[in-house]
Amino acid sequence: MLALVDRPVPEPGEGEVRIRVAFSGVNPTDWKARARPGDLPFPEIVPNQDGSGVVDAVGPGVSGLAPGDSVWTYLSAHQRPGGTAAEYTVQPVEHVVRLPDGASLELGASLGVPAMTAHRALTVAEHGPTRLAPGALDGRTVLVAGGAGAVGHAAIQLARWAGATVITTISGPEKAALATAAGAHHVVNYREQDAAAEIRRLAPGGVDQVVEVSPARNATLNQAVLANHGSVAVYANDGGDEVTLNVIAHFAANVRYQFLLLYTVGQPALDAAAEDITRAVADGALPVGTEHGLPILRYPLASAGDAHEAVANGAVGKVLIEI
Numbered sequence: 001m002l003a004l005v006d007r008p009v010p011e012p013g014e015g016e017v018r019i020r021v022a023f024s025g026v027n028p029t030d031w032k033a034r035a036r037p038g039d040l041p042f043p044e045i046v047p048n049q050d051g052s053g054v055v056d057a058v059g060p061g062v063s064g065l066a067p068g069d070s071v072w073t074y075l076s077a078h079q080r081p082g083g084t085a086a087e088y089t090v091q092p093v094e095h096v097v098r099l100p101d102g103a104s105l106e107l108g109a110s111l112g113v114p115a116m117t118a119h120r121a122l123t124v125a126e127h128g129p130t131r132l133a134p135g136a137l138d139g140r141t142v143l144v145a146g147g148a149g150a151v152g153h154a155a156i157q158l159a160r161w162a163g164a165t166v167i168t169t170i171s172g173p174e175k176a177a178l179a180t181a182a183g184a185h186h187v188v189n190y191r192e193q194d195a196a197a198e199i200r201r202l203a204p205g206g207v208d209q210v211v212e213v214s215p216a217r218n219a220t221l222n223q224a225v226l227a228n229h230g231s232v233a234v235y236a237n238d239g240g241d242e243v244t245l246n247v248i249a250h251f252a253a254n255v256r257y258q259f260l261l262l263y264t265v266g267q268p269a270l271d272a273a274a275e276d277i278t279r280a281v282a283d284g285a286l287p288v289g290t291e292h293g294l295p296i297l298r299y300p301l302a303s304a305g306d307a308h309e310a311v312a313n314g315a316v317g318k319v320l321i322e323i
Contacts, residue, residue, distance in 0.1 A: 001305075002047070002304050002308065009087075010082065010088060010089070011057075011090070012057055012059035012090045013059045013060075013090075014059055015060075015061045015092055015093050016062070016090050016091065016093065017057075017058050017062060017065055017071075017092075017093050017096045018055070018056045018058070018089070018090045019053040019054065019055060019056060019071060019088065019090075019096065020053050020054050020055075020056040020087065020088055021051050021088065021089055022052050022054070022105040022108075022109070022323060023051060023052050023053070023105055023108070023322055023323065024051045024083070024084040024086075024109060024301075024304075024321040025048065025051060025052075025084070025110055025111075025318065025320055025321075026048060026308060026310075026311050026320070026321065027049060027050065027112070027150070030047050030048050030049060030077070030308060031309075031311055031312045033047070034047065034308070041079070042081035043081075044081060045077065045083070046077065046081065046082045046083045046084075046086045047077055047085050047308070048076065048083040048084045049075050049076050050073065050074055050076065050110075050112025051073050051083075051084025051089065051109050051112075052072045052073070052099070052105040052107075052108030052109040053070075053071065053108075054067075054068060054070055055067050055069040058093075062093045065096060065098065069099075070098070070099040070105065070108065071097060071098055071108070072099055072108035072109065072111050072112065073091050073095055073096045073097070074095055074111070074262075074270070074274070075112075075262060075263070075270075076089060084109075085301065085304050085321055087301075094270075095270075097277075097278060098278070100278060100281050103281050103282075106289075106320060107286065107287065110294065110318045111154075111277060111286070113151075113262060114150035114151045114318075115154040115158070115273070116273040116274070117154075117235045117262060118151050118152075119132060119154075119276055119277060120233070120260045120262070121151075121155060121209075121211040121212075121233035121235055122137070122142065122209065122211065122233070124258040125140075125208065125209045125231035125233075125258075126229050126231055128140065128208065128231070131276055132280070133276065133279065134161060134162065134163060136162040136163065137162035138163035139163075140165070140208040141166075141203045141205075141206075141207050141208050142164040142207070142208065142210075142211065143168070143169070143203075143210045143211070144159070144167070144184070144210075144211045145169050145210065145211060145212050145213050145214060145218055146168075146169065146170070146213045146214065147170055147175070147182065148175035148176075148178045148179050148293070148316060149213065150294065150318055151211070151213065152168065152179070152182075152211065152213065153178070154286065155211040156168060156182040157182055157280070157286050158276075158277075158280060158285070158286070159211075160183040160285070161283065165185050165186075166184045166186070167184065167186045167188060167199055167202055167207070168187055169187075169189075169195060169218075169221075170187055170189060170190070171189065171190065171191055174316070178290075178293040178294070178295075178316070179293060181291060182292065182293030186202045188202075196220075196224035196225055199225045205227055206225060206226055206230060207225045207227055207230055208227050208229075208230055208231070209231050209232075210222050210230070210231070210233065211233055212233060212236075213235065213236045214236070214237075214240075215234045216239045216241070216242060216244075217238070217239035217240065219243050219244060219245055223245070223249050223255075226253055227253075229253075229254045229255075229256070230253065230256070231255070231257075232255065232256070232257050233258045233259075234259045234260065235259075235261075245257075288318060294318050295317030295318070297310060297315055297317045297319045297320065298320055298321075298322050299320070299321050300322060301321055307319050307320075307321050
């Protein structure tokens with residue numbers, strides 16, 4: 001269970017940064033971690049992987065950050081007892097990133113898991129780039145499954161910033177409006193349209209990259225729309241844990257399936273994502289809010305349990321706990 005308690009302000013150690021938290025971002029991984037059976041790895045855990053705030057103190061060996069810097073942080077509760085759902089959090093400096101001038105703390109707390117997952121999904125294609133920047137995806141077509149979700153939203157924005165033509169699938173008009181506001185060139189309602197036929201009409205040569213949230217449900221669709229040497233980057237298992245693929249059809253098209261998990265992807269990939277995302281933020285390419293396709297849903301710290309429940313129940317938008 002989640003309970004609001006008072007604890008001493010933590011002190012940063014070697015290579016650590018203390019952040020006075022402004023916003024704590026809630027992701028599906030946060031409530032799922034609490035729902036897993038078994039003993040907790042620590043006697044007490046402060047949840048939430050993502051957040052933003054202002055550097056309050058730095059430990060020995062820290063360079064590049066100083067008190068007063070506005071920052072965002074990611075994977076803050078991974079193998080650590082202290083996440084971002086607190087007034088103060090201490091994090092390793094490699095997981096703390098300076099926010100560009102003018103970027104809001106709400107935006108900072110909305111990055112983390114969604115934006116870094118989207119970055120990884122867009123940089124694992126066989127003939128695609130390993131880094132994102134303007135022009136990196138020129139000439140490529142990206143299909144984002146579930147463009148109204150937090151990862152889908154970030155994938156649309158990053159792909160558009162990098163020069164791709166972006167198609168997304170959604171389930172209704174409200175989500176279509178959000179995906180369009182995020183910057184998708186084409187929106188396909190898979191409940192009302194023949195999604196494969198419509199995507200093939202929009203991309204006659206096929207889709208180069210798929211950012212996939214539901215591989216079990218979408219395997220047949222992806223097979224129908226992928227270009228030769230197309231790639232499917234799978235970051236979630238919505239709709240089932242097992243995927244059935246037609247082997248002949250996939251090897252005939254040289255299709256690549258790439259599964260990804262931020263926890264185990266390695267620090268070099270995380271560093272690359274943080275650098276590219278920071279550049280995109282500085283370019284104004286990752287805005288949040290309803291007018292940009294990602295409504296912000298705010299909860300006070302005392303209602304952290306309600307915030308987790310909202311995400312578990314499929315809230316549309318980004319759930320933030322305001323400290």
